[in-house]
Amino acid sequence: MNGQKILIVEDEVRMRMLISDYLKREGFEILEAGDGQQALDIFEQNDLDLVVLDIMLPKYDGWTVCRNIRKSSNVPIVMLTARSEESDELFGFELGVDEYITKPFSLKILVARIKALLSRTSPLSNDEISIGAIVIDTSAHIVSVNGQIAELTPKEYELLIYLVKNKGIALSREQILDGVWGYDYYGDLRTVDTHIKRLRMKIGESAVLIQTVRGIGYRFGGQI
Template sequence: MLTHILVVDDDAHIRELLRFLFSKEGYMVFEADNGEAASHVLETQQIHLAVVDVMMPLRGGLELCTEIREHYDIPVILLTAKGQIEDKEKGFLSGTDDYMVKPFEPTELLFRTKALLRRYQLVSSEMIRLNQTVINRKSYEVNIGDDTLLLPLKEFQLLAQLASHPGRIFTREQLLQLLWGNDYEGGSRTIDVHIKRLRERFVDQTDDFVITTVRGLGYKLEVRDH
């Protein structure tokens, strides 16, 4: 089946460039020039990945990204003219998987697109495969080869959350809200403690993945190439 990519940008030249870039690679490209039009495409077509401009009329890219994250399980790459850390933080808070600053190198965008599609294919609803490591969300087990690990519940949930979206940066606040809920009164230090325990637990077990600290933003899980 063809991979469907949605390009959302109010600049017709950018849309034309990306249509040419992705079509040449065998992807089917859908286009929208604002967030509202993009919502209609998402409702009527099966989209596998979205490339979204931040500054657009009617509905901006951050708002659209939040909507995609709520209703669709697809990767998102944000394109923006703003490269400040505060702008990137807004992008990752809205749920983007990746972030590129204009002007961008088309070939790099293509590499990142392929990497995201590959990562998302590793993840199914119940089983997450990270090379030889398999996270079973039904049995709450982590299997590494013939070995089975049983983690404390919050550690397992944190690992599964990060592994469900390899490469995506999660802020501490996002992880707290997702796993502990809005009513939790503990601080973000809780996340740091659990990340430290997960790293210690797996450091001698496997090199299939690594949990990386993204300074000023949060954490992400990266799958290592073997």
């Protein structure tokens, strides 16, 4: 983990310092921004491993920052929010947010979520996985369909890998939520449906491989 670069975007100075100091003790390299414009400037100038992003920010809010980052990068994004509205979470996942942390939160939990997310999205091996027209380069974290790169967010990539590893098995939404988001995630089951929908759109005709199992959830398999 040591040396990985994390950008903390938080306008509350005390909160930003607390998060920064805690992550530095864990061996991370930390960059800080106090508003949305500064966050985007730092993003453009650095190769980041993860972004911790508050929603309520001066100049540009967290939604705008996230939207702009996702135009050119799949860097993992952990969103901090003072609200626990289900609609906010679903909107964030649509934009490409990977994890949500609701304030107030434990710094230990935040670090655990960050480490788990980085672990799940870091390169695993030099192997390639081929299923129909889909080719997954697990070293580079690149997914291509019919030779064209599919621009997946880290969470969409994790979801695809989880489905592929459980090929042929009917998975409930609860199983998928636990396997991809973790056992300590308390989001709504519709989070799974939202990400499945986005993943299907991005893999085009290969979307038929992700089958809906009525009354249960989803299964990866079948022929194109």
